[in-house]
Amino acid sequence: MSTERLTLEVQEHSDREAGGSGVAGANGHLGGGHNPASVRSGRTVQSLNPATGQLLAEFTAADAEEVQATVADARRAAPAWRRLGPGGRARHLVRLKEALFKRRHDVAALITREAGKPRLESLLAEVLVALDGLDYLARHGPAFLEAESVPHQNLAVRFKRGRLEYEPYGVIGIISPSNYPFSIPMNQVGAALIAGNTVVLKPSEFTPQSGLAIHTIAEEAGLPAGVLNVVVGDAVTGAALVSSPVDKLVFTGSVATGKRIQGEAAERLLPTVLELGGKDPVIVCADADLELASSGVVWGAFTNAGQACLSAERVYVVREVAACFTKLCVEKTRRLRVGAGEDPDTEVGPLIRERQLKIVEEHVAEAAGAGAGILTGGRRAAPAGLDGFFYEPTVLSGVHHGMRIMREETFGPVLPIMTVSDEAEAVRLANDSHFGLSASIWTRDLRRGESLARGLESGSVMVNDCLSSFGIAEAPHGGFKLSGLGRTHSWVGLMEMARVKYIDVDLLPKIPKLWWYGYDTRAGRLMESFVDFLFAPGFWSRVYGGLGVLTRAPGRIRAIRRPR
Ligand code: NAD
DSSP, rough: OOHHHHHHHOOOOSSSSSOOOEESSSSSOOOOOOOOOHHHTEEEEEETTTTTTTTEEEEEEEHHHHHHHHHHHHHEEEEEEEEHHHHHHHHHHHHHHHHHHHHHHHHHHHHHHHHHOOOIIIIIIIIIIIHHHHHHHHHHHHHHSEEEEEEEEOOGGTTTTEEEEEESSSSEEEEESSSTHHHHHHHHHHHHHTTTTTEEEEETTOOOOHHHHHHHHHTTTTTTTTTTEEEOOOHHHHHHHHHHSSSSEEEOOHHHHHHHHHHHHTTTOOOOEEEEOOOEEEETTSSSHHHHHHHHHHHHHHGGGGGGSSSSOOOEEEEEHHHHHHHHHHHHTTTOSSHHHSSTTTTTTOOOOHHHHHHHHHHHHHHHHOOOOOEOOOOBOOOOHHHHHHHOEEEESSSSSTHHHHOOOSSSSSSEHHHHHHHHHHHHHHHSSEEEEEEEEEOOOOHHHHHHHHSSSEEEEESOOOGGGGGOOTBBBOOOEEEEEEEBBBHHHTTTTTTEEEEEEESOSOOTTTSSOOOOOHHHHHHHHHHHHHHHHSSHHHHHHHHHHHHHHHHHHHHHHHHH
């Protein structure tokens, strides 16, 4: 069985030994597990089904040398890829999109197996978001990347023609998290590729198969060899990619890792985009439609078992409606069906890894110990027949900002609700955070919603919805404060993948410039006249300035031309 098939079809770990290659794409295929280089690292990463704990596949982590070799492959492929131009590359993205569409069910099934999320969420938040992102980039990328002329306002430089050109960086390194293991890297890959870069992608060690699936799809789409490469591995492999000669790094993951990477990157001024964690606040105003708000917030808190960067991590509800809103949230949370993602009725799956489950337990235990009420849930509990990393969807009340549950990213199925006296207090508390990824506001008054949104220190704010801006291809994605640097998605994210070059052509090449050498008193007077002509506040001062320029400029040009 080729590894390409393996990444999409393996459901159970066979009794083969670990040894799937750590590299895919260096030579145009995923590697069959016998690449001697990949065995060298001696470290493995495992793809587990988090609903059952069952081992699905095991790979040897790529070591530093393999990473370097893969980056070299990507660099070799870069000139030909760049020469295709945005139009030629857009055609490849269309083929990528078509290949993904053909494989949509396989990909969704794979993500559900490896990341545990309900099948519907795999199709919606992974496959659909990736399809839409590729479609957007193929349709609009070439226009965004077109060179722009830059007219000059200053008379002194009017006879010059300026242009902005958007060039690829070369090789972009992409390091991805486990929670959206397909759509996050696929959108970033799409943007890097349309901008003319080649890519080396390192998926999370918890979801290697979902990352490898991107490579498989690219091969099926006929993407030239070396243009999109995947190195499978752990943090050490990721660190090797950071210190490899990539030209830019796009990292999505935790703040702690992001800081470490930024420290490394600073050593060689490697440009980075950092998409990091959040503690996304929800504000429920007194005039909110509580039925709607509670449904939206419960979905926001528990989708992907709460492992969403854009999320509903903490709620501030105005006192008048707090009891009713909380009651509705509790009722709706109790009705959620927890189970394996493969079951079409499952609404909440397991967490992807046990370490996260422990963090969730700690946050809830600490909050309960400090007086929070557990209104529903509050414990680890796998549904019958399953043995994975499940935590009951949990609603807490009586929380405050002295608790970790309101300050640190919980990244699990917990909805802490805090009552506030009014919207102003809600905004103040929402901003009382080191994070600033996204936020949501629930109100019937849409203008008021927008006005409150302006007061939030957050990369994005949704009024009467949450999270779904991640699926809007035109919406920039990224955070304020510790939530990151730079943006992905939309034209803003696309521009992160391009280096801006300014080219200026002088249209009067035979005329020396008045600001060149040959400084003397007369040259100084000419400059004074010129400044007066452009900026003096009085009309007559400007006229005198203009006359000064006209009378002094010819002598100045002669002086510059005189051999010195
Ligand atoms: P993580 O930081 O543990 O790992 C992310 C990736 O970084 C993995 O591929 C990992 O192997 C790699 N890595 C770890 N140490 C590294 C190092 N020293 N050098 C280079 N690479 C290294 O994050 P995670 O737990 O997989 O993801 C969850 C976090 O990601 C949460 O905080 C979540 O909010 C955040 N996230 C943010 C966004 C966003 O767009 N802002 C999206 C998804 C997830």
